[in-house]
Amino acid sequence: MLLEAERLHVRYGRIHAVRDVSVTVEPGEVVTIVGANGAGKSSLLRALAGLVKPSSGSIRFDGADITGLSAPARVQRGLVLVPEGRQIFVSLTVHDNLLLGAHARNDGEVARDIDKIYQRFSNLAERRHMRASVLSGGEQQMLAIGRALLARPRLMMMDEPSLGLSPLLVSRLFDLIGEINRDGLAILLVEQNTHMALEAASRGYVLELGAVALQGDARSLADNPALAAAYLGT
Numbered sequence: 407m408l409l410e411a412e413r414l415h416v417r418y419g420r421i422h423a424v425r426d427v428s429v430t431v432e433p434g435e436v437v438t439i440v441g442a443n444g445a446g447k448s449s450l451l452r453a454l455a456g457l458v459k460p461s462s463g464s465i466r467f468d469g470a471d472i473t474g475l476s477a478p479a480r481v482q483r484g485l486v487l488v489p490e491g492r493q494i495f496v497s498l499t500v501h502d503n504l505l506l507g508a509h510a511r512n513d514g515e516v517a518r519d520i521d522k523i524y525q526r527f528s529n530l531a532e533r534r535h536m537r538a539s540v541l542s543g544g545e546q547q548m549l550a551i552g553r554a555l556l557a558r559p560r561l562m563m564m565d566e567p568s569l570g571l572s573p574l575l576v577s578r579l580f581d582l583i584g585e586i587n588r589d590g591l592a593i594l595l596v597e598q599n600t601h602m603a604l605e606a607a608s609r610g611y612v613l614e615l616g617a618v619a620l621q622g623d624a625r626s627l628a629d630n631p632a633l634a635a636a637y638l639g640t
């Protein structure tokens with residue numbers, strides 16, 4: 407198992423945002439977490455990334471207990487989050503934003519990896535010396551993903567990457583998720599776009615009020631009438 411989170415709880419004062427949630431991701435797997443607004447999806451990802459401290463529970467990654475590790479230490483091990491809302495630095499250039507993704511690396515292959523990102527995203531290559539503020543929402547999402555890839559992740563966690571994108575860009579985003587997964591990366595995908603997320607994933611979890619309400623293989627979740635009623639608008 408690549409990621410194994412057991413019985414996580416996240417509390418913000420009196421708000422109990424994540425309740426006894428256990429999730430696993432195998433190497434190379436795409437797993438999705440879906441659920442309504444406020445269900446605790448971002449809190450769960452932030453706990454896995456080390457950005458919020460769980461009040462209890464444990465997290466193993468790649469065979470080691472990382473529950474007590476800082477966020478940068480988790481990135482260094484290959485557990486990387488593309489946060490909700492992208493959080494790129496709009497006053498920095500596209501290129502400098504990409505470099506930030508590689509800041510923890512000390513190998514000699516960063517320039518080569520950046521070239522690969524530019525080959526994949528020609529819009530970013532053309533704007534590499536411009537401020538990131540000139541990018542469209544879709545391009546900013548690609549930049550956030552490119553930045554995350556530069557950390558050389560083994561597991562990429564993505565928090566609602568399709569939010570605010572046009573339908574065309576959403577389908578390009580899901581193509582990209584498939585591509586980077588075929589390169590061997592495991593992906594933990596939080597989405598409101600339940601339908602597409604379940605299509606991209608092999609397994610899924612449905613969060614409701616902070617707890618896992620349903621889980622299973624993606625196809626049976628997509629066919630589950632309870633999920634359909636709640637999230638797929640049928």
Ligand SMILES: Nc1ncnc2c1ncn2[C@@H]1O[C@H](COP(=O)(O)OP(=O)(O)O)[C@@H](O)[C@H]1O
Nearest residue numbers: 418421423441442443444445446447448449450
């Ligand atoms: N920093 C915070 N401080 C207090 N409450 C928070 C904070 N972040 C999230 N919450 C609350 O925790 C619950 C889960 O939120 P969140 O994890 O953002 O859900 P989701 O990503 O599924 O929309 C919500 O009730 C939200 O209001």
Ligand SMILES: [Mg+2]
Nearest residue numbers: 447448449490
């Ligand atoms: Mg969220």
